[in-house]
Structure formats: structure tokens, C-alpha cells
Amino acid sequence: MGHDGARDRKDQQLDRDRVVDDDQALTTQQGVRVDHTDDSLAAGERGPTLMEDFHVREKITHFDHERIPERVVHARGAGAYGVFQPYDDWLAEYTTARFLTDPAETTPVFLRFSTVAGSRGSSDTVRDVRGFAVKFYTGEGNYDLVGNNFPVFFIQDGAKFPDFVHAVKPEPKNEIPQAASAHDTLWDFVSLQPETLHAIMWLMSDRALPRSYRMMQGFGVHTFRLVDANGRGTFVKFHWKPALGTHSLVWDEVQKVAGADPDFNRRDLWDAIESGNFPEWELGVQLVPEEDEFAFDFDLLDATKLIPEEQVPVRPVGKMTLTRNPDNFFAETEQVAFHTANVVPGIDFTNDPLLQARNFSYLDTQLIRLGGSNFSQIPVNRPVAEVHNDQRDGYGQHRIHTSATSYNKNSISANAPMPGCPGAFTHYTEKVEGTKIRKRSESFKDFYSQPTLFWNSMTEVEAEHIVAAFRFELGKVNDRDIRARVVDQLRYVDLDLAARVAAGIGVPAPTEAGRPNHGRTSPALSQLSDPVTGVATRKVAVLAADGVDGAGVTRLVEDLRARGAIPEVVGLTDGTVRSDDGGTVDVDKALPTVASVLYDAVAVPCGADSAAALTRDGRALHFVTEAFKHGKAIAGFGAGLDVLRAARIGAGYAEGADPVEDKGVVTTTAHGGDLPSGFFDAFADAIGKHRAWARKTDDVAA
Numbered sequence: 001m002g003h004d005g006a007r008d009r010k011d012q013q014l015d016r017d018r019v020v021d022d023d024q025a026l027t028t029q030q031g032v033r034v035d036h037t038d039d040s041l042a043a044g045e046r047g048p049t050l051m052e053d054f055h056v057r058e059k060i061t062h063f064d065h066e067r068i069p070e071r072v073v074h075a076r077g078a079g080a081y082g083v084f085q086p087y088d089d090w091l092a093e094y095t096t097a098r099f100l101t102d103p104a105e106t107t108p109v110f111l112r113f114s115t116v117a118g119s120r121g122s123s124d125t126v127r128d129v130r131g132f133a134v135k136f137y138t139g140e141g142n143y144d145l146v147g148n149n150f151p152v153f154f155i156q157d158g159a160k161f162p163d164f165v166h167a168v169k170p171e172p173k174n175e176i177p178q179a180a181s182a183h184d185t186l187w188d189f190v191s192l193q194p195e196t197l198h199a200i201m202w203l204m205s206d207r208a209l210p211r212s213y214r215m216m217q218g219f220g221v222h223t224f225r226l227v228d229a230n231g232r233g234t235f236v237k238f239h240w241k242p243a244l245g246t247h248s249l250v251w252d253e254v255q256k257v258a259g260a261d262p263d264f265n266r267r268d269l270w271d272a273i274e275s276g277n278f279p280e281w282e283l284g285v286q287l288v289p290e291e292d293e294f295a296f297d298f299d300l301l302d303a304t305k306l307i308p309e310e311q312v313p314v315r316p317v318g319k320m321t322l323t324r325n326p327d328n329f330f331a332e333t334e335q336v337a338f339h340t341a342n343v344v345p346g347i348d349f350t351n352d353p354l355l356q357a358r359n360f361s362y363l364d365t366q367l368i369r370l371g372g373s374n375f376s377q378i379p380v381n382r383p384v385a386e387v388h389n390d391q392r393d394g395y396g397q398h399r400i401h402t403s404a405t406s407y408n409k410n411s412i413s414a415n416a417p418m419p420g421c422p423g424a425f426t427h428y429t430e431k432v433e434g435t436k437i438r439k440r441s442e443s444f445k446d447f448y449s450q451p452t453l454f455w456n457s458m459t460e461v462e463a464e465h466i467v468a469a470f471r472f473e474l475g476k477v478n479d480r481d482i483r484a485r486v487v488d489q490l491r492y493v494d495l496d497l498a499a500r501v502a503a504g505i506g507v508p509a510p511t512e513a514g515r516p517n518h519g520r521t522s523p524a525l526s527q528l529s530d531p532v533t534g535v536a537t538r539k540v541a542v543l544a545a546d547g548v549d550g551a552g553v554t555r556l557v558e559d560l561r562a563r564g565a566i567p568e569v570v571g572l573t574d575g576t577v578r579s580d581d582g583g584t585v586d587v588d589k590a591l592p593t594v595a596s597v598l599y600d601a602v603a604v605p606c607g608a609d610s611a612a613a614l615t616r617d618g619r620a621l622h623f624v625t626e627a628f629k630h631g632k633a634i635a636g637f638g639a640g641l642d643v644l645r646a647a648r649i650g651a652g653y654a655e656g657a658d659p660v661e662d663k664g665v666v667t668t669t670a671h672g673g674d675l676p677s678g679f680f681d682a683f684a685d686a687i688g689k690h691r692a693w694a695r696k697t698d699d700v701a702a
């Protein structure tokens with residue numbers, strides 16, 4: 001169902017292929033009903049099995065062939081369907097692409113998020129880039145915007161992609177470490193290839209640790225080209241901005257979540273859609289007229305560079321909403337095949353050498369991954385636009401072409417299907433001239449100015465996280481020469497950064513900058529300079545044991561729900577807890593099955609017996625302490641404050657009913673019906689800020 005109740009064209013098309021097994025008899029692949037599937041056909045009860053058992057042979061054979069190669073990169077992902085709709089038609093001045101310019105047009109989409117380095121079964125929360133690949137099923141054919149959550153890439157020319165990927169993937173001798181960049185080969189590569197530095201700065205930043213797929217930006221990365229009705233081109237960069245803002249986890253938390261819930265980001269996306277909290281992004285564009293191609297101090301064709309938003313503003317185009325989870329992970333999320341060369345009229349390429357290589361690689365990889373040339377017929381990949389051509393046969397051909405011909409030109413079928421019909425894609429006319437040469441363009445050679453711009457634009461908290469990330473990653477590198485070479489490169493980004501990193505990894509402190517810091521900033525690069533706040537869909541644990549303040553818990557839970565948050569009562573065991581008013585409170589989750597790191601905030605309610613029981617339970621104390629360590633909003637009221645004190649949460653506690661907020665810790669001595677509304681407001685406000693970054697927690701043992 002679409003979010004407005006209407007089923008979009010893609011959803012309806014998929015009905016053809018949906019299989020509903022309810023109330024059906026078990027059959028073979030040939031449709032023959034099976035009487036018994038637990039035992040093989042054998043010569044006697046204890047005798048050898050018989051070849052003649054076509055059912056069991058078919059069953060095992062199919063099972064033996066269930067696996068297909070995982071994606072060579074972006075193997076682990078999660079996908080969902082949705083819709084895209086432009087706000088108005090302003091972009092029609094620049095492109096003929098209907099789906100971007102007709103506000104009456106709703107285009108179905110499929111979006112697949114992914115991590116890059118890890119295998120299909122690896123954890124979601126690792127330090128990595130996230131894939132952000134959108135397939136628009138437009139009326140003019142499929143358009144794929146195969147982007148990432150970073151606006152820049154690690155290399156400039158696709159010829160280096162296999163080298164880069166081999167370096168970041170686990171070490172070849174033992175396939176260690178899984179889904180992690182903290183090892184020798186990656187940093188060896190980085191130290192020798194300074195074009196990586198800009199994306200490496202992003203990778204060391206909080207951007208690599210998204211709280212949720214719903215809370216990260218997406219970028220098309222390359223400079224693409226919009227083309228208008230007269231064939232005039234305009235350079236364009238695509239941006240996706242999440243309605244919930246861009247928010248990250250902290251590193252310690254990321255590592256623990258990987259164990260507590262390896263499916264953290266997947267589950268979050270799935271649950272949000274199932275519960276009707278449809279994730280939203282705004283599509284925006286930065287436009288650069290062709291005359292301005294050389295107006296920048298970097299090359300627009302260089303995918304390791306971004307256009308600062310302060311220089312070219314991002315103009316809003318439309319909204320994408322994810323509204324429906326897939327029915328079957330393999331059929332849809334695994335078999336979806338993206339390709340940068342899937343373009344529609346009005347959108348074209350540039351000579352970015354990374355993009356050009358991608359335009360080769362994606363089609364090629366699907367041929368091996370999906371077993372042949374007919375993968376575009378797989379339901380999730382099928383366009384809603386009509387498909388007619390003379391391409392025939394091949395493995396897995398599902399279409400029954402009835403035409404008498406399969407060539408063009410023909411007279412027998414009146415030359416159908418016909419090229420050159422209205423609405424046909426025509427390639428942008430560009431004059432190209434050059435000497436055949438294998439050489440990186442001189443205009444690509446400034447590797448440091450933009451990493452410096454990124455570094456300069458960070459708040460101090462973000463900068464600290466970057467330094468800590470470099471220290472962690474390089475601290476895992478065994479070869480000390482590699483550590484030193486990376487620090488040497490960082491001198492060209494910023495001397496202070498290089499020195500701070502060096503101090504943590506046993507490398508002599510550098511004393512001289514590689515080049516002077518240009519001092520420029522771009523505030524839009526910081527996640528914390530102007531964050532979107534809000535409590536919607538934030539998960540809040542309410543710790544409770546027997547004797548809890550029933551009225552207080554009910555009011556808190558109802559208040560949080562009314563604000564769009566997701567409160568869960570976490571008990572020492574599952575079932576119910578007795579409340580102080582003689583009633584019961586339902587437990588949503590038992591403490592042993594969850595962890596503090598799976599929540600955005602925690603509240604400890606009143607109730608003397610409840611507080612005493614929680615204080616006696618090391619897991620409950622750890623739960624609160626860890627939330628404090630990770631900068632999360634914490635609320636305590638009445639006797640619940642005893643638990644916070646026992647957890648040695650350093651904060652200015654309320655002395656009376658008036659709520660006190662101290663760096664995200666919200667307290668009042670009131671309870672039950674006396675809880676003041678200001679307490680609820682202050683807690684929601686603290687949750688909405690995502691984290692209390694000003695809180696100092698270095699001495700917190702968690």
C-alpha cells in the first residue's frame with residue numbers, strides 16, 4: 001500500500017509475480033502434489049534411498065543452488081519501496097526529465113541502503129560509507145541514482161577501484177578483519193594515494209556511524225548533467241536531506257551494537273515502515289551553468305571534490321517517502337540491480353573518469369551476480385515503462401516475443417519496434433577532441449584543500465571524534481612505517497590534526513605543516529553546527545521493577561507516545577511488574593534481551609521498591625551508566641534519582657519538584673500525578689537534541 005492508501009504502478013505490477021501459499025497444497029516445481037516430505041523414498045525402512053525419488057532430489061538440488069554471489073562491494077543491505085514527487089516544475093527550465101518536473105507525477109522508487117566493505121552477513125554498525133541507491137521507475141524508463149552518504153569518493157579514476165577495494169577488504173591471508181578499515185592494507189593504500197584523504201576524513205568522522213538509515217544524507221557524488229528541450233546542458237549535483245536530520249552513533253556504542261543487534265540499521269528501517277513512520281528525504285540540486293565549468297578551484301569532474309553549499313546553494317526539488325517493505329528479501333533487496341548508466345531523457349553523464357568506469361562496471365557485475373543477461377526481467381528490476389526491442393533469448397528468458405522479426409530495420413513487422421519515436425533518449429551533444437593519453441589531469445591534483453575545508457568546518461566535538469577515529473584505526477595498523485606515512489600525509493591537511501593523531505599512536509609529533517591551512521570553512525559540512533532536532537521515532541527505555549510508580553510511568557509513556565517517540569518499559573524480567581498503586585505495568589522488553597545501546601534515551605521512574613531493585617541489579621546500573629557515557633538523554637523522578645546516583649551519574653539533581661536539566665540529565669523529585677509538565681518538555685527537548693555533546697564522560701567506567 002502507498003502511504004495514501006493508493007497502490008502505485010510498481011506495486012500493482014509486482015502482483016503478477018507474488019506467490020501466496022496460504023491454504024495451498026505442497027507441490028513439486030512441476031505442480032504435482034507431494035504426499036510426504038519428511039522421509040526419502042527408500043528400499044525398505046532401513047534401506048538405501050532410491051534415485052527414483054524425484055521430489056527429494058528436486059528439493060535438495062534446488063537447495064544446493066540457492067546461493068548467488070554476493071555483491072563484490074555493498075554486499076550487506078536493506079531496501080524498501082516508496083514514492084518520489086517533485087514540489088513544482090521549476091527544474092523544467094533545465095531538464096526534460098518528467099519525474100523531476102511534473103508535480104502531478106508520483107514516481108515509484110526502490111531504495112537500497114548498504115554498507116560497503118562487509119560481507120552479506122556482517123554487522124550494520126561498522127565504520128563505513130553507506131550506499132544510498134535509488135531506482136526510480138519513471139514513465140520514461142528506469143533511472144538509477146546510485147549514491148552514497150558521503151558526497152565525495154576515495155579515488156578519482158575507476159581504474160583504481162579494484163585496488164582500493166582490495167585494500168579496504170579484509171587482509172587476503174586470513175580474511176581478517178571483517179567489515180573494518182582498521183588494518184594495514186587500507187592504510188598502506190591511503191598513505192600512498194593522497195587523493196583518498198578527503199573521503200578518509202569523512203570516513204573518520206561521525207558520518208560513517210549513522211544512527212539510522214533514516215537519519216543520513218545521500219549524495220549522487222558525481223557531477224551529472226541535466227539537459228533541457230533544446231539540448232542545453234547544466235551541471236548538477238544531487239543531494240538527499242533526511243527529514244529527521246543527520247545523526248550519528250558514537251564509536252564505543254557502534255561496536256557494542258554490532259554485538260547486541262547486528263541488524264540495528266536494517267531493523268530500524270523495517271520497523272519504522274511497518275509502524276507507519278515513513279522515512280522521508282528531500283531531493284535537492286546544486287546547478288552549475290556550463291559556462292562556469294572552470295569557475296572553481298577544483299575540477300567538477302573530480303569525484304573527490306564537493307561544491308561547498310555556501311558557494312552553490314542546494315535548491316529543493318521534491319520529496320521521497322519510503323512506504324512499503326519488500327515481501328521477500330532475496331527476490332527484491334538481493335536481486336535489485338542498480339546501474340549508473342540507467343538514465344532517462346533529460347539526465348546525462350559527464351566525463352568524470354570514475355563515473356565512466358561505473359557505467360561499465362554495474363552492468364558487467366549483474367551478469368555474473370544474477371546469472372545472465374535477462375536480469376532486467378526480475379520483478380524488482382522491471383521498468384513500469386513498456387519494454388520493446390530485438391534483444392532475444394539468453395538464460396532465464398521470461399518473455400515470449402511473438403514478433404516475426406528480431407532485427408532492425410525490417411519490413412516484415414513494419415519496422416517495429418521502431419527507434420526514434422517521440423521521447424527517445426538522445427545523447428548530449430558534446431564536442432570531444434584529444435590526444436590518446438593515460439595521465440591524471442593536472443586539474444585533479446589538489447588533494448588537500450578540501451580535506452582541510454572539512455576539518456576546519458567541524459565543531460570541536462566532531463574534531464575530537466575524528467582524532468579518536470584516526471587513533472583507533474592507525475592503532476590497529478601493525479606496520480609502524482604505515483602509521484608514520486599517514487601522519488605525514490595529515491600534515492598537509494592540518495598540522496594540529498596530524499599532531500593530535502600522532503600523539504595517540506606512538507608516532508613522533510610532526511612539527512611542520514605540509515602546507516599552510518587556508519582557514520576556509522563550510523558550515524554545511526558539520527552535522528552539529530545546525531542540527532535538525534526532534535523526538536519523533538526515538539526509542540526510550542523506561543526501567544521498571546516491582547513497586548514502580550504506576551501513574552508516573554503511564555504519564556511518561558503517554559507523553560512520549562504523543563510526541564511521536566517510542567517508549568518501551570524494560571523490566572528485570574518479562575511479563576508485568578507490580579505498580580505502587582496495586583496495579584500492574586506491562587513489560588515490553590526484558591533487560592537480558594536488550595541493551596542500553598539500542599535506545600536513544602532512558603528514564604528511571606519513582607517507586608522506592610522499584611528503585612531499590614534496580615540499584616541492586618548490576619545490569620540495570622550499567623544500562624543507565626552506559627546511556628550516560630554515550631551522551632544520551634536521561635530522566636529520573638522521585639526515588640528513581642537514587643538509581644542515577646547509584647550509577648554515579650554526575651549531574652545537578654533537582655532538589656524539588658521543579659525540573660532541572662543538566663547536560664541532558666532531567667530530574668525532579670516529584671512523581672505520579674504531581675509530575676510537572678516542564679519535566680516532560682525538558683526530557684523531550686533533551687532527546688530531540690540527540691546527544692548532550694557538552695557532557696564530559698571520559699571518567700565514566702562503561
Ligand code: HDD
Nearest residue numbers: 071074112131132133147148153158161221357361362365
Ligand atoms: Fe559502486 C555497487 C555506490 C564507485 C562498482 N556502488 C554499489 C552500490 C552503491 C554504490 C550504493 C550498491 C548498489 C546496490 O544497493 O545494489 N559506487 C558507488 C558510489 C561510487 C561508486 C557512490 C562513487 C561515486 N562502484 C564505483 C566504482 C566502481 C563501482 C568506481 C567500478 C569501477 N559498485 C560497483 C559494482 C557494484 C557496486 C562492482 C557491486 C554490486 C553492484 O555493483 O551491483 O559494480
